[in-house]
Each structure stands twice: as C-alpha cells, then as structure tokens.
Amino acid sequence: MNKIILHKNKEKAAWQLHPWIFSGAIKSVEGTPANGTVVKVFNIDKEFIAYGVYNAHSRVAVRLLEWNQQHPIDDGWWRSRIQRAVELRTPLLTDQNDTVRLIFAEADFLPGLIVDKYGEFLSVQIHSSGIEAVKTIIVEELVQLLQPKGIYERSDLNARQHEGLADANGLLYGEMPSEFVEVIENGIRYQINIVEGQKSGFYCDQRDNRSLTAQYVKDKRVLDCFCYSGGFTLNAAKAGASSIVSVDSSALAIETLHRNIVLNGFNPITHTAVQADVNKYLRQLREEGEKFDVIILDPPKYAPSRSALDKAARAYKDLNRRALLLLESGGVLATFSCSGAMDIDTFKQVIAWAALDAGKEIQFIRQFNQPEDHPIRASFPEGEYLKGLLVRIV
Structure with missing residues (x-):
C-alpha cells in the first residue's frame, strides 16, 4: 500500500483522531497513489498512525478513516460504517418525522459523504474523491438497508472542485423523484424539491429549532426571513x-411555501409570502413603520472560511440591526448562523453590537x-456549524 510520511511534529492532531492531514504536513509520499x-499514514519515525484517502489536488491531502491498523479499509469497512450511521438515526424516524440526515461526513467517519432521507427517497452529496471511488458500494448498502424508492445525487458543491471532481x-x-416529494417533520407535511431545491432539498438541521421557536409565537405577529420552503413559517x-410574513429571494422557495401552506390546511389569509431581498425588505418595513412580535433570521452562510469572518461579522451585524429595529419591548428575535467559522461567542458579540447600534437593550x-442527526465528533470540532440565539428586547 502507498505510504504517507509526515514531517516531524506534524502528527499530533492525527494521533488525537482529527481526520484531516493538510498537504503542508506531508514530508514524502512513497508510491504513486x-x-x-x-x-x-506514518510519522517521521515510521510509526503507523491511520489509514486515509489521498488526494493531491486538495489542501486536505489525506482524509483519515481508521486508526486501528488491524481494520483495513475494504468493502466491509465501508459497509459497516454506513450501517452504524443509519442505525444511530433510526430512533428519529417516526410517524411524525420521516426526514433525517442519515450520514454526516466526518462525524460518521465517512468524510465527504452526506446522505439525507426524505420520505421514501434518499438525497446524496459526495464531496471527496475517496467517497467517489466507493460510490457503488455506498449505493448498494443504502439500498440494502433502507429499500428507498429512489436515490438522487446532488454533488454540485464547490468542495468537489478542490478535490479535482466535476x-x-x-x-x-x-425512481426519479417527482417535482415535489412529500415528507413530514414535527408532524407538519412538506412538499420539497430534491432535484432543484437548495442543498440536498431541505434543511433538516433546523428541525428542533423550528419547534423551539414556535413556543413563542402564539397570537403573535411573526416575520420569517430567508424562509425557503417554510420550516419556521409552518x-x-x-x-x-x-399573522406571518415570510420572505425569500427565491421564486421556487415562495412557490413551495404556498404549496405547503395549502397542504397543511393553514389559513392563507393570515399568511403573506414576499419574494424579495431580505435586507432591502427589512429597510422597507422600517420606513413603513411596521412592527413585529417575533422575527426569525436564518440567512445563508456568510463566512465560508475564517478569512471571510470579518466581512461576515459586519453582514450579520447589519442584518440583525435591521431586524431589531422592527421589534419593541418584549419582542423576540430568533437569529441563526450556519457559518462554521463563526463560533457562538463571536456570534453573541456580533448580536450585542447590532443591538447597540439599534439602540436596543437585549437579553x-x-x-x-x-x-x-448532525452530531459533532469530539475530535472534529469543525463539524459544529449551526448556532443560534433567542434574543428578547427588554
């Protein structure tokens, strides 16, 4: 087998089970993988560290898989990892919830693989060349375990470019998924678009947060920003x-949201869907003197990397300031960041700055x-990306 030898003192993270070896840590490559x-992978003293998958195109040159030398990476290894990931999610699948993330990449020791279950269909994203090489095994095992009606691949992410993949x-x-596939989450029915929708089709990572936020909305006027297909709205x-006002820039999102309102029999008279740029719409609402009791901000990733963090912090601050201006004493803001580069303490500071600029005292x-179903592996804190705050105007 081809061997990777690390520079002296570059093995510490790998010994501690972190799954990434960066190209700069590699002293030499024996063979032509x-x-x-x-x-x-070995340290400078030729001591075995782990098995991994190599990619010369990527800054993450080796994605580590297994630290026990007696457990080689064969077809059975891949199948067992898939089986274990699915097994751990089984308790989440009930008659009130048939959408779940089955495999979450590094968290499940399968770096570069995302699998989401949407009702009778599976949506797959492959980010790495190592997973691409065993795609057939993955599909076979998912079929064996779950007997889905169909498996659709949505591997159109920037990460593939860094791996040298199209x-x-x-x-x-x-079967090919129909234009709209019906799923259920928190007892609410959704029609989602797996083929053309955002990411893999639906944001099941907000399942719990949607339910928690809903505890604060009874008899309240709600503004749901970046609503997509309506998770928080519904x-x-x-x-x-x-009453609820839902805002998103995507025409498909607004169309899907309308379908989901009708699907669940909710009163369309109390709901308004607006296709607009959220920041511009918040400014418009401020100019019109509008006020809300509860506002939800679930924006896209503003900080794709740590180098973008300062710019992202300003964007988060401006967005939250505009929302806070639409709330009065007792009002509640549920605000989120899906930027892994921004930790919760930084996010709190950004919201505090936004409140200061808005002239609001907050808790x-x-x-x-x-x-x-989006667990954070102890040795891979980078897997923690989604965080949010419930903010009350004093």
Whole structure:
C-alpha cells in the first residue's frame, strides 16, 4: 500500500483522531497513489498512525478513516460504517418525522459523504474523491438497508472542485423523484424539491429549532426571513401565530411555501409570502413603520472560511440591526448562523453590537444548536456549524 510520511511534529492532531492531514504536513509520499486511493499514514519515525484517502489536488491531502491498523479499509469497512450511521438515526424516524440526515461526513467517519432521507427517497452529496471511488458500494448498502424508492445525487458543491471532481447530479438508483416529494417533520407535511431545491432539498438541521421557536409565537405577529420552503413559517402557523410574513429571494422557495401552506390546511389569509431581498425588505418595513412580535433570521452562510469572518461579522451585524429595529419591548428575535467559522461567542458579540447600534437593550434567553442527526465528533470540532440565539428586547 502507498505510504504517507509526515514531517516531524506534524502528527499530533492525527494521533488525537482529527481526520484531516493538510498537504503542508506531508514530508514524502512513497508510491504513486491516485486520487481517492487508500493510503497508510506514518510519522517521521515510521510509526503507523491511520489509514486515509489521498488526494493531491486538495489542501486536505489525506482524509483519515481508521486508526486501528488491524481494520483495513475494504468493502466491509465501508459497509459497516454506513450501517452504524443509519442505525444511530433510526430512533428519529417516526410517524411524525420521516426526514433525517442519515450520514454526516466526518462525524460518521465517512468524510465527504452526506446522505439525507426524505420520505421514501434518499438525497446524496459526495464531496471527496475517496467517497467517489466507493460510490457503488455506498449505493448498494443504502439500498440494502433502507429499500428507498429512489436515490438522487446532488454533488454540485464547490468542495468537489478542490478535490479535482466535476459536478455530478442525477439518479443513482430506482425512481426519479417527482417535482415535489412529500415528507413530514414535527408532524407538519412538506412538499420539497430534491432535484432543484437548495442543498440536498431541505434543511433538516433546523428541525428542533423550528419547534423551539414556535413556543413563542402564539397570537403573535411573526416575520420569517430567508424562509425557503417554510420550516419556521409552518411551525409558527401550527403553534397559533396571529399573522406571518415570510420572505425569500427565491421564486421556487415562495412557490413551495404556498404549496405547503395549502397542504397543511393553514389559513392563507393570515399568511403573506414576499419574494424579495431580505435586507432591502427589512429597510422597507422600517420606513413603513411596521412592527413585529417575533422575527426569525436564518440567512445563508456568510463566512465560508475564517478569512471571510470579518466581512461576515459586519453582514450579520447589519442584518440583525435591521431586524431589531422592527421589534419593541418584549419582542423576540430568533437569529441563526450556519457559518462554521463563526463560533457562538463571536456570534453573541456580533448580536450585542447590532443591538447597540439599534439602540436596543437585549437579553439572550436561549441558545440553539444543530440536532442529534448532525452530531459533532469530539475530535472534529469543525463539524459544529449551526448556532443560534433567542434574543428578547427588554
């Protein structure tokens, strides 16, 4: 087997089970491993550290898989990891919830692989050359375990470019998903678009946070920003909000949201959907003197890397300031960041700055996290990306 030898003193993180070896840590490569090939990783003294998958194109040159030398990476290894990941999610699948993240990349020792279950269909994203090399095994095992109606691939992410991989979208198994696939989450029905929707089709990482936020909306006027297909909106409607305004820049999102309002039998008279740029719309609402009791901000990732953090912090601050200006004493803001580069303490500071600029005194009354099907591996803190705050105007 091809071998990777690390520079002196570059093995500490690997010994501590961190799954990434950066290209700058590699002293030499013995053999000529193709991208996606399993290799053995050693320290400078030729002591075995782990098995991993090599990619010369990527800054993360080796993605580590297994630290026990007696457990080589064969077909059975991949299958057992898939089986274990699915097994751990089984308790989450009930008659009130049939959408869940089955495999969460590094957290499940399968770096570069995301699998989401949406009702009878699976949506797969492959980010790494190592997973691309065993795609057939992955599909076979998922079929064996779950007997889905179909498996659709949505591997069209920037991460693939860094791995030297082209985009890959298409059917991997079974039936092609229809334009709208029906799923249920928190007892609420959704029609989602797996083929053309954002990410893999739906944001199941906000499942718990939607339910928690809904506890504050009964008889309240709610503004849901970056609403997408209506996760927070529909939970608020179910919980008895007096009125809801939902905003998103995507025409498909607004169309899907309308379908989901009707699907669940919620009163469309108390709901308004607006296709608009959120920041511009918040400014418009301020100019019109509008006020809300509860505002939800669930924006896209503003900080894709630590180098973008300062710019992202300013964007988060401006966005939250505009929302806070639409709340009066007792009002509540549920605000989120899905930027892994921004930790919760930094996020709190940004919201504090936003409140100061808005002339508002605030309290943090709850913190939000990603749910248990998006676990955070102790040796891979980078897997923690979703955080949120429930903010009350004093």
